[in-house]
Amino acid sequence: MNKKLSDFELDVMSIFWRVNKASAPQVHELITENKEVSYSTVKTIVDRLEQKSAIKRESLQGRTIFYAPAIKQESLSTPLLKGFLRRLFSNRPQQLIAQLIENEELNNDDIEKLEKMLAEKKSTQRKSKK
């Protein structure tokens, strides 16, 4: 992958990550559930994502092109999370996590998984004298 992706491009990527394979008309359909944009606009973004090698042509049906992600979500989210944490949370992961716990939905399974991870981290750190 070459370059940074814009917000709109990431919106479209998030659709590809969700449905895995989609044509531009389908992406348009999904996008317009949230905001009204013309087909042309969406297709331009899809083209740019292909240019940037974030998606690739996967198959054809008639002359309709189906695309699929060419990069994994984590390969973008991991570096971007660093920047986000720095710019908006002064590099304090604790603050960011706290805000998520307060404002976002977590079911009990999620919570228990996270509790396990925290406990694990604590003991690891004790061992390594962190």
Next chain:
Amino acid sequence: MNKKLSDFELDVMSIFWRVNKASAPQVHELITENKEVSYSTVKTIVDRLEQKSAIKRESLQGRTIFYAPAIKQESLSTPLLKGFLRRLFSNRPQQLIAQLIENEELNNDDIEKLEKMLAEKKSTQRKSKK
């Protein structure tokens, strides 16, 4: 505050949030610890932040202008976190938190605070049958 802030603008805001009050030369000094940009460039960003009412003139020393944040970090981070979560974590806070726990540093105090918050959330949800 009027408009969205760009990445570079957020970089500069993060400095203001950290030091609270700074002149353009000082911001330049701090920014160049990480990347080389000319004073002009930094001053342009500072001007744009003032235009966008994200910072305001706070005092003068000679003809040096000191600026201070005009918006709180949370007032930006809260809405931006929503978008970030949606675009890069498919709206799954659990994933985002997990990644932070795995990759970022948390001291034991942080961890214990978070554990408390999680426990609290779990019991609240039990009560409200979530």
Next chain:
DNA sequence: TTTTTATATCTACAAATGTAGATTATAGAG
């Protein structure tokens, strides 16, 4: 086979962004 319609392709453009040189002005040094 002709018509219609759905897609793709092409072109365009204003606004935002990252970047910085040139110019002006003034506070502080001497």
Next chain:
DNA sequence: CTCTATAATCTACATTTGTAGATATAAAAA
């Protein structure tokens, strides 16, 4: 009081981004 260095102001520009109309074209419908 004059000079100088530093900071502000002004101007500029290539690139990216969001946005979409116009046009071509092929598949599907009639």
